[in-house]
Structures are given as structure tokens and as C-alpha cells.
Amino acid sequence: MADTDHSPAQSPLLAEDEPTRRDVILVAAAGFAAVGAAAALWPLLDQMNPDQSALSVATTELDLADVDPGQAITVMWRGKPIFVRHRTDEEIAAAKAVPVDDLPDALARNANLPDDAPATDENRTTKGHEGFLIMIGICTHLGCIPKGQAPGDNKGDYDGWFCPCHGSQYDTAGRIRKGPAPQNLAIPPYAYTSDTKVKIG
């Protein structure tokens, strides 16, 4: 704007690019309203998260005494299927023979071990109980239940588990070997309470 001649009394009103007291009040009020709206929105969103009954830690106990080598059982824990397979010596040997570097997912994904534990066969089971592989039976791709628990099932090229949805194949240590799944089958938190009894959760 061109330099205009005006009286000194008018100049504070005409300085339009200077923030005024009214601007400050406006921004403060809008900011206050925004924070209030966000705070009011939070309960509406958070109500969808798992509720207290779902969060209360559920545990499942099982007895492995009757599961012979070569057999597999499925139990439920927190609404998820848990695969338990009593592996034969050949199956253990096959799993041990694979170098960890050759695996698509080199991490053990074992809730009982540190997050960065490598996916060796030892890290997928518990010391002294290498025969028993205990895993969450949910494909890490899109959540289907892989085949391989029942005797007649297709166990895939690696004699472990085969997911019928999109063709992911797991080996005898439940590690992803082929197909779209990004991770090894997860191992839930569990502990042996005696030689044959296991508590999951």
C-alpha cells in the first residue's frame, strides 16, 4: 500500500499485519476448543480396544504325557489355536540342519526369549523338551489356520505346516520357508510346571 498521510491516532488501527489482542484471543480459543474436541474424541476411539475381560490374562494348562512322537494336538488360548506337535527325531534333525541365514525370517519369535534371539531350532523350543514344539497356530500372513495338525493334512514341502489361504509353508520348527507370510509362527509365553505339564500364558 502506498504511503498514506494519516493522523497518529489512526495508525495503530491501520497496522493490519501486526497481531492484535483479538488475534491472540482467537488463536487461544480455537486451540482450547481443538484440545477439548480431541479429548472428547479419545473415549469414543479407545472404547474399541480390547476391554478388561479380554485383557485379564487367561492361562491354559495342558498335559503332554499322552502325546506320542509324531502326534499333534490343538488347544485354545485367548481365543487362538495353539499348535503342539511332538516331533520325531527326523523332524528335529531336519530343522536343525537349516542354517539360520537361509531363513526368510531369522528371528526366533519366541515370547520366552529376547526379541533378537536367532531362529535356531533350540530357540524355537525349550531346553530339555526339544521334542515339543508349541506355537500359536495362526499364519503370520493374514491370520488363517495352517494345515498340518491332522494326520491326513497337506504339510507342505518342508513337512511342517501349509497355509491353504495363500500358500505359505512352514518347516518342522514352524519357521516360514516359502510363500507370502513375513514371520515365523509365533511362540506364546509358556512354562513347564512339571516334566509333562505346560502352562500357557
Added chain:
Amino acid sequence: MAHASSYQPTSSFGQWLDARLPVGRVMHDQFMTFPTPRNLNYWWTFGGILTFMLAVQIATGVVLAMHYVPTPEGAFDSVETIMRDVNWGWLLRYSHAVGGSMFFLAAYIHTFRGLYYGSYKAPREVLWILGVLILLLMIATAFMGYSLVWGQMSFWAVTVITNLFSSLDAVIPGLGTKLVQWIWGGFAVGAPTLNRLFSLHYLFPFLIAGVVVLHIWALHVPGNNNPTGIDVKGPRDTVPFHPYYTIKDGFALLMFVLLFAVLLFYAPNLLGHSDNYIPANPLQTPPHIVPEWYFLPFYAVLRAIPNKLMGVIALISSIAILFFVPWLDTSKVRSTRYRPIYKWFFWVFVVTAIVLGYLGSQPPEGWYLIFGRIFTAYYFLFFLVVMPVVGLLEKPAKLPGSITESVLGPDEPLPLSVPKARQREQVL
């Protein structure tokens, strides 16, 4: 299209209301005298058909909700109770289920109509974007509705599709898992999941209805596109919406409802999967999970990509890319009728969409997977390369001088006996 209002309420109540809430005037101007290009073909009747189908789905859905029980124990049985015990329940439920298929059939024809005739080009970009938004809302609504049956396919479709979000774990570890558990309300698909899907399935159709109002509003600002793609140049190029297009739309709707009735009464389960008559079992995945037919092309795109996160991104992109079509197409003419080169690419794209649908229904292995990848590649190349490049290189065929010329020929005068409604229109 802006045009002078010819509404003249005759009754004193009509005049009283018109001065206070001119709803009658809006209806009269927008749906009776609205100037509409005189050359619209039957591909233009699907907008009306879609409005009808939305009304059918809301009407049948509201009454089905009076009998449905949204719990894992009650859902499947309540659907069977509707089929066997509720008065007319079989008709209401089959209308709703087959109606979903008919709704998508009409929506896809309507979308391809817009693609072929360039109805997304200026000044109709917002109209097109609102349409894509409606399609997205329809997809979400149909997915949630299918889950409510709580059969094997319902349950595993919910499991697989909600797990798509867990792919975000590859971006920020834990984010995807957190998000999926938020969607589920638990650590697996269960009672809280079903209940919220029911709540949202009831809400979304009303969101669709709201966007439909905006869609029609955005249509009535520039007015209809037409098969020539050229602009209306004067009153000679248009006819009033009523009676010309109310009759044409009405006849097309009748034919469409005839097809609806054939499916509804003679083959209500033709388009559904028989596995969804097995109650949901969280411990057993069906050997072959397939979505409903209207999702198959997108499912084929998802499975064509071997990486989980990239597959999900491709799936979302295959729909979201439609938002950008108005700016991807560089052609100066709207209608594919006058685009000798693009025409071929367009029809290959139509075939691609159909073939992807077939591949989506087959197991993702061997040749199915290889063809899935080839056709997925063309799907995206069509938008990202063909649309911008062909538009620049191609020399369009000669356009007719006007809409009227395209109908009556260059030198034909107006017919001597002009219908009354047309005479009035020309005065305006």
C-alpha cells in the same frame, strides 16, 4: 446446470411453503425441468438404478435388523430363523443378499460408463471423486454386511481382511498388531468384532446416502455429460428431465429389476459361496477362501504381489488410483468414441478387470499366479502410462458440431412438430 426456474405453485399452501422452504421448487427445477442432453443412451440409466438399489438395501436392511442377533452364538441361527420363521423373512434376506450383488453390478457399469465417456474430466472432477468415495463406502459396507452371517466364509473373510492392517508392522513394529486388536476389540476375531461390524454396517448406508446427495448436487452444477462428450451449446441440445428421462430411466429400471427378480426367485444362492452355510469355526480355515464376486479383481491384485505389505498397498492403490483419473487422462476430448487409439486400451482394460475377477476365484499358484501378475501390471499401467501418454500422442477423430448435430445430422432442421414440452423448453 443453472437454468431459470419455471416453478409456479398453484395452491395457496404451495405458495406459502415456497416462500419459507422452497423444497417443491428445488424438486421441480432439478428433477422435472432440468435440461438434460437429448442424446443420453441407456448407459446413463444406471444412476437412477443405483439410487433405487440403495433404497432397497436400506429398506430391507432396517427390517432384517429387527430380527438379527449380533453375537457369535446367535448370529448364524438368527439368519436361519429369518429364513424359516420370520414372515416373509426369506424374501427380505434374499432381496438384501442378491440386492448387494445387483448394487455392485450397477455401480461397476456406472463407473465404466464414466470412464468410457470421460465423465471425470473438467468440470466434473468433484462429481467423479464423490463417486469413487461412494464406491469405497459401498465396499466397506458390503464387507461388513457379509461378515454378519457368521458362516465360515464370513468369519475367515473378516480374519483375512482385518489382518491386512497388521502389514503395518513392517513399517513401525507393533503398530499393525495394535491397530488390528483395536479393530477386533480382542486378540482374535470374536464377539466384540461382530457387534461393532453390525453397528457400522447399519451406519454406513446412511453415509452413502449423504454422499449420494452431494454426488447429485455436483452433477447438477455442470449438468450431464453425454455420449459425444461435447458441451451443451444451447436449448436445442437438451430436453427436460421429465418426461424424457423419467420414462427412459423407468424402463431401464424395470429391465434391471427383472434380472434382479430372476436371480432372487430362481437362483438366490448362485452368487454366494456354499461354505457360508457352515457356521463359523475359529479352529478351521476353509481350504479355499474367496470373497464375493464383486471383490474378486481386487483380491487377485492382493495375491499377485508376493510381499505382504506391498500386496496390501497394491490392493488399496487399485481403488484409490481412481481418485486421480481426472488428472491422469491428458486427452483433450472426453468421449472414447472419438479416440481411435485409446479405445483399444480401454477395452483391454475392461477385459483385464473381468479376467482378474476370474483369477481371484482361483488358487494363487502356477499359471493363475503368473497371469494374475501380468493382468495386475496392465491394470496399473492403464492408469499410470496409457492414460497420460496416449492422451498426448493420439489425434482424436473429428467431433460433431453439436449434440443436436450428432443426433439429427449436420443440415437437418428441427422436426416440424416439436412436442409441447420442448417448445416450452426453447422459450426458456
